[in-house]
Amino acid sequence: MKKIMLKSTISLAVAMASSQIFAGGFAINEQSISGMGTGFAGRSSSADDASTVYGNPAGMSRLKSEQVSIGAAVLDAKTNIRGSGTFGGSTDGDMVPFIAVPMGYYVKPLSDQWAVGVGFYAPFGLVTDYESGFTGRYFANKSKVSVVTFQPTVSYAFNDKVSIGIGPTFNRIDGELTADTLNAATPGRNDGSVKIKGDDTAVGFNAGLLVQATDSTRLGLTYHSKVSYNLDGHTKIQGTGFSVFSGSKYDASLSIDTPESVDFSVTHQLNADWTLYAGSTWTRWSRLQQITVNNSGVPVQLGGSAGPIGTISEPQNWHDTWSHAIGAAYQLNKQWVLRTGFSVDQSPTNNTDRSPRIPTGDRKAISFGAGFTPVDNITIDLAVSYLKEEDTSVNLASATKGALNADYKNSAWGFGSAVTYRF
Template sequence: MNHNSKLPTIRRGFRTRLAVAVLSTFALPGAAMASAFQLPTDNAAGWARANAGTSLFPDDPTAAFNNPAAMSFFSGPVLQATATEIRPQAQFNGSTLDVDGNPTTGGNPNGFGRFKPFPNLAAVVPVNNWFALGASVAVPYGLASNYNASWQGRYFGTRTDLESIALSLSASFKLNDQFSIGVGVLGQRTKAQLDTMLDPNGAAQALFGLPLPPQQDDVQLNVNVKRNVSLGYFGGFVFKPTDLDTFGASYHSRVQNTLSGSYNLYGSAAGQQLLALAPLLDPALPTLNPNGANASARLDTPAYATVDWLHKFSDRLSLAGTVKWTQWSTFKNLILTSDGQTLVALPEHYRDSYFFSVGGDYKLTDQWTLHGGIGYDQTPTVTLSRDPRVPDGNRKLLGFGIGYKATDHIGIDLGYQHLFVGHTPVHLANAPLLGAGTMNGYFDDSGDVVSLTGTYHF
């Protein structure tokens, strides 16, 4: 057999696979919670209503970000602070095999299982009867998963931390007693840490047929990237056709982010030396530098639109419904560069997703109010792009909570929401540079949200 005749093919394959392998560490969440890593920007009452009605309930200052048009109907200035803890659960059931078809060593931990805090601050100040201003600090995107570095699926991801914090300013104009419009701008700060384990011996066997035993010289690849400020805009309208009905619609723009930072390698020296051999096969080939290097990836958060309706049945009972569309289909390519060189543009498979919910309030007394709701949240991911970082699936939502009006100025709300997800299938084949292993099975998913809100009416 003429091994030299295979060298150009091996070089081309190695170039593509090296780029895909590094890029897969950046993937969010196609290698990435509302769906994928999107989060509702809601208070405790909103979480308890399964996020129905968004900000149409009276004097809800989350309108400063969700739908600023509602601010024109406020009865007075309002300041609100919310602390939300989110805990997803995901337990893998199935097999992970190395390049030789042998089971991957290690345990099978729940990579989530910890409560992750997300804050929400909002303030609305009516200037007069027709004009109001608002401001907010919210977390519209967030994700946290952490598997230990020796778990059986380590070659498909270990640690993922993503958080986008948005600071917004908004204004609302009441055109008449039935109709208002609102607009706003936001500055979004995004940071991410993405770690995965490489199997250099398995890669050498998969790429070149070298008889090296897989799973022996693991190398940890850690990526840290961030974007300090990216700008976006949002707006909406509110229409009150009757004294008992309120209809609202809002739109949030896509926010473009180029995340910049670095990657580093840790672990087996022999494994790092194998990875460093790439330039010897092709001098034009970007390589994984054992000492680390610059890294940059484009991650645009999608545009989304929401339609809400609120009906007041009586002084005690109000019911709302929400439909939300998120344009995940714009997440088409993920581009990775290092030291000024483009490694690859990797196509993604995301699809637009929809969210539906119904929820409301029942006022027990002048001081105590019950909140509740149900919902359905569609995932944008597909089986071919789903992995342990976020084994996201379609989810059913059940929420409930209680509100207490301590004085004319102070209110407290406590909300709880449970997410029913069930079995989400995962069928993955790793890139050769990651060791060419496979993962087949499903994750048994669920989630819990606990939220506490304090509101002050001036």
């Protein structure tokens, strides 16, 4: 029987967890199309429509009418890869397919002080899908993770200056990852593949404070809590290199926390036509120093001479990050408002541990948007953004997967639209 090195299975499980957290690397900020137009500057202080359920739940107190907002954004990422792996292969094609991000919100004022609302949005998500002969196929082939959140929310206004809001978040994670697994007897030939799937539902919360500091300046502070996940799933192996074990499944589990974040922003009404926005977000990525994965039932023949693989910890060594944004809106007339924004965003990864599943670096983005109100109770928001990341490198070496040395140039376009209806 040919020996198959299954350590890549463990690496896949580690990547599964990191992919869920590393949505910040391919950040899905698109929880609001009106906010997208200003580069998400003023995210926690603008409170322009029902999407404030996510941006700052205290902002519901500023919405004086019952309203619903429904929208979606699409992300079109481009990647240029130059590099090589030990066992050859290609670096053609884009690794990120077209991605759609839905969102929906509802807010109902109950009185001058109380308001309630609900939100449905995607706070994290990742899809990377390399061509079948990718030179780094032993480290990664496909990574697909989706996180969707449902958030019921309540807000209370102490007066016309200060309001607070809070709501629990119910978060559902689904992940699927694949990679080729090296046939130790004939490296690069008759290889097998490994697929890992897992899911979990966990609870967090979102809380905010909104202060009308002056007649023209509003301050917002929003806290998104950490969320603790305990994923249960399975590892499936297949391919000619796995002999009689092809098609077998083994239990896999891991526990991990997504980090908390704090957003502070300012909205300033310069005059009747111009509104200025600024904001910063801190995210506690340093929670992720390592990931511990538990696998059960792996046979000795797959684990190698050392026997079955049980518990393995792998370092990540991520650091806390800051993102900053500035933006502006111009009220062209009663029907049209024009928006723009610029943002910079740090990546939590480092040059030593960066993976081909999430090969991202620091980035900059410019955004443009518009709001069209054809009648008093309907607003259509449109937005477009362009994101450019710094060039990054992936340099990995493994006794069971060979080496990968690759340089990445990443960029992306985002397009969004939403409709708000006020009852």
